[in-house]
Amino acid sequence: MGPLYENRVYEPENKGYILVVTGTYGYPELVETMLRTGLDNLVIQTGRDDPEKYRARRPDLTIFDFDPDIARWIAGADLVICHQGRTAVDAALTYEKPVIIVNNPRWTRAQTVQDTYLLAKKIGAKFYLHPDKEKLLNDIKSVDDWFKPHRYPNGAKNIADILVSISF
Amino acid sequence: MKGVLLIASGGGHTGHAYTVYQFINNRIKADFIIPENDPFTFKKLEGLGRLYPVLKPLEPKTPFIKAIPGFIKAFMESRKIPFHEYNTIVCFGSNHCIAPFLMAKLHGLIGAVVEDVMRIVTPSRAVDSSPMYRNTYSSPGPSRKRSTHAEYTWGPYTKTESTSQRTKDISS
Numbered sequence: 001m002g003p004l005y006e007n008r009v010y011e012p013e014n015k016g017y018i019l020v021v022t023g024t025y026g027y028p029e030l031v032e033t034m035l036r037t038g039l040d041n042l043v044i045q046t047g048r049d050d051p052e053k054y055r056a057r058r059p060d061l062t063i064f065d066f067d068p069d070i071a072r073w074i075a076g077a078d079l080v081i082c083h084q085g086r087t088a089v090d091a092a093l094t095y096e097k098p099v100i101i102v103n104n105p106r107w108t109r110a111q112t113v114q115d116t117y118l119l120a121k122k123i124g125a126k127f128y129l130h131p132d133k134e135k136l137l138n139d140i141k142s143v144d145d146w147f148k149p150h151r152y153p154n155g156a157k158n159i160a161d162i163l164v165s166i167s168f
Numbered sequence: 169m170k171g172v173l174l175i176a177s178g179g180g181h182t183g184h185a186y187t188v189y190q191f192i193n194n195r196i197k198a199d200f201i202i203p204e205n206d207p208f209t210f211k212k213l214e215g216l217g218r219l220y221p222v223l224k225p226l227e228p229k230t231p232f233i234k235a236i237p238g239f240i241k242a243f244m245e246s247r248k249i250p251f252h253e254y255n256t257i258v259c260f261g262s263n264h265c266i267a268p269f270l271m272a273k274l275h276g277l278i279g280a281v282v283e284d285v286m287r288i289v290t291p292s293r294a295v296d297s298s299p300m301y302r303n304t305y306s307s308p309g310p311s312r313k314r315s316t317h318a319e320y321t322w323g324p325y326t327k328t329e330s331t332s333q334r335t336k337d338i339s340s
Contacts, residue, residue, distance in 0.1 A: 001322055003285045006183070007190040024179040024208055025228060047208075068211040086180035089285055107228065111286045118288045156184075159258075159282060159322060160191030163172050166278060167196045167255045 002155035003122075005093040010075035012095045017062075018140065019077035020044040021070070021087040027104045030083065033131035039140075043073055071095075079143055081136070083107070084116040092123035093154075098147035099125035100139060124150040170255035171197030173272065177224060177262030178202075182209045184260040184282060189216060201249065201268050220249050224264040235263070242267035251275035258282060261292040261323075273317075283323025291323075 018041055020034050026049025034042055035058060043062040046054065051063045067073065070087065071094075074080060080091035083104040091097040101120050103113055111119075113129065120127035126139055126146065139146070172192065176185035185200060192198045199217040202209045203224035213219060222245045225238030246268040251257075257272040258280040259265030273279055284292055 004184055004187050004282070005285075006187045066208045066211070068208070068214075084286060086183035086285070090183070111284065111288075111292075112290050115286055115288045115290055119286050122288075154191075155285075155322065156187040157191045159280075160188050160193070160195075162320065163188070163256055163258065163280070164192060164195045167169055167172060 001158050002153040003089060003093065004156040004159070005154055006071060006090045007154070007156075008075075008094050009071050010095075012075050012097065014078045015076035017041045017043045017077055019073050019080045019082075019091075021074075021080065021082040021085070021091075022047050022049065022104075023083055023085045023087070024048065024066075025106070027083045027102070027106075030081070030102050030104070030131045033133050033136065034081065036133050037137055037140075041078075043077070045070065045073070079140060084111060084119075088119070088125055089123060092125055092150065093152060096149040096151075098143050099123065100128065100136065101125050102128045102131050105130075122150070124148055169196060170253060171199060173199055173201060173220075173249070173251075173254045173257045173268075173277070175201045175257065175259045175262075175265045175268060176209055176213060177260060177264035178206045178209050180284060180286075181260045181262045181264070182206075182212055184284070185258070186212060186216075188258065188282070197253075199254075201246075201264075203264055204245075220268075222246055222249075222264065222268050224262070225267075226263040239267060243271065246271040251277060256280060259318075260284070261287070269318075278320070279318035280320035281318040281322070283321075285323075287323060 020042055022030055022045060024047050026047035028049050031044055046065050051065050054063045074091045074095050077097055079098045081100045082088050084101055088099050088101050092099045103116055117127050174185040174189060176182040189198050200213050201220045201222050204221045223238055223242045225235040225242050251272050254277055256278040257269055259269050260282050261284045
């Protein structure tokens with residue numbers, strides 16, 4: 001069947017920024033770690049974690065809670081750093097971006113660490129158990145050495161075809 | 169020809185529903201069941217089809233016991249959905265699916281379950297413990313067990329091997 005990932009709506013480009021995505025509920029520890037890197041090319045999505053407190057500290061960065069068109073940001077990113085979630089799959093498979101998945105331990109009812117680790121392997125992403133500033137800086141610097149796009153047939157197309165066929 | 173109801177349960181679940189919607193590509197009518205009070209899902213899907221709000225009883229931090237009134241409310245809200253306009257209902261692995269899915273099955277819709285793409289060694293609790301999924305998840309593809317069960321199930325995880333065995337395989 002293949003993994004489900006979004007259909008491409010933008011052409012991928014490298015616009016020079018690193019996209020940090022923390023999902024619906026946010027991941028303050030990851031945002032804090034990214035701010036501590038001192039990088040000035042971050043675009044950060046914070047979810048329900050109020051973005052104002054981060055904007056006050058770093059007005060030079062693009063920080064927002066949610067954008068229904070997150071695909072636009074993914075398509076333009078040089079690298080995507082996110083928690084275990086759909087963005088990792090869409091970034092890696094739809095837009096063929098290098099991805100670092102940082103495990104969010106607050107998601108006790110979500111997929112396990114093993115699930116996330118295996119998924120990271122399948123999509124060619126880096127996997128971190130916790131946010132780690134030094135490791136992140138190293139992997140950001142050496143992205144061209146470790147990144148290789150992974151490609152799979154899209155399971156969503158197959159599912160959609162079956163749904164259409166059983167509706168007639 | 170009737171349409172398909174996609175249950176977009178917020179966050180990644182909404183992403184899954186949106187992804188399948190993209191590939192349905194107007195070939196059939198497709199509408200969404202969304203969580204109440206989820207502006208992110210609303211903004212993502214606004215304008216794509218009809219949106220039916222139904223309460224999501226169990227948020228990540230909600231104790232199960234506190235979710236019981238929520239499940240009752242979700243069933244009441246699900247009764248308002250015009251299921252007769254649809255042929256199929258698709259859920260994407262959240263507790264939010266349980267009430268509308270069972271109501272849809274009672275109205276005779278075909279049920280499909282798509283597990284989270286990230287669930288490789290463990291199923292989501294909603295998929296693993298809900299009566300409508302039981303005994304069907306081990307056999308991907310068409311199956312018909314009981315009227316409340318899904319006819320189609322898709323996902324990376326299957327019960328053909330036990331979780332502990334798979335976990336052992338990974339760690340070795």
